[in-house]
Amino acid sequence: MSAQHLAIGDLARGTATQVGTIRYYERIGLLPAPGRTAGNYRAYGPGHLSRLSFIRRSRDLGFSIEQIRALLDLADQRDRPCEAVDAIARAHRDEVDRKIADLRALRGELDGMIAGCHSGSIAECRIIETLSP
Amino acid sequence: MSAQHLAIGDLARGTATQVGTIRYYERIGLLPAPGRTAGNYRAYGPGHLSRLSFIRRSRDLGFSIEQIRALLDLADQRDRPCEAVDAIARAHRDEVDRKIADLRALRGELDGMIAGCHSGSIAECRIIETLSP
DNA sequence: TGTGGAGCCTGCAGCAACTATAGGGTCAAG
């Protein structure tokens, strides 16, 4: 493939994405279908590379496919206010915060059990209570 | 249904779980099958309620069904030898620590992104910028 | 010129953990 166009494998290496995943993103309409070579190979341009990087980075940060779709749509409307973007990011951050707090509580309980074991006594297991209402 | 026993819908409301999900947990052996009324309705007790709460919170925290199964075994068998409890609890604590570290890193990134958003237009939106390559 | 192997193609099956639907039975209030 020429220097102008990237094969799917090049795109995969350039974004640490599996080839199958790229085809999946195309199928669900998240990544636009690229042109094809004479031999029916997908031929990607630099736009595809940056769009896929955006998608992968967002997925890594825990955004869902639908959230990413919304973010990509918003990213295209350059003269609109970015409040909607901010709202998606904030909602996601708040959820992450909640999870951290819960995990810390669970960690404390597990720690207590381990400490109990060390002192030779049989730990009274409260892990269920820790995460119960 | 009497005050002693909860119908599946009550349990669902009490744990913010869908009715179908409760039946699914029963099918895979995560939640013990309750007794039945004369009309073949499931009749749950308080033990089911706290066990299901635990399952839901744990799922929310990113534990797999199989991990929760192990965690519940740990909670159920408090008269096991100390070393077994200790080993399982340690493995789970390490995993919880990893999850907390991952989420904190993620939160930091989200936070930086959000802090940079000055409610301007999308063209100058820091969030989109951060997610772009 | 041809051949080997890496890489590409499509389509479909499967994974975890649900979620929804169809087609029916139960229960309590009015």
Next chain:
DNA sequence: CTTGACCCTATAGTTGCTGCAGGCTCCACA
């Protein structure tokens, strides 16, 4: 004794991939 909310089973669909089968394309090396 009907009505509507609730329950039952069984089965199929969802999300976000991942892997496979069976076949085509490309290019370097002999």
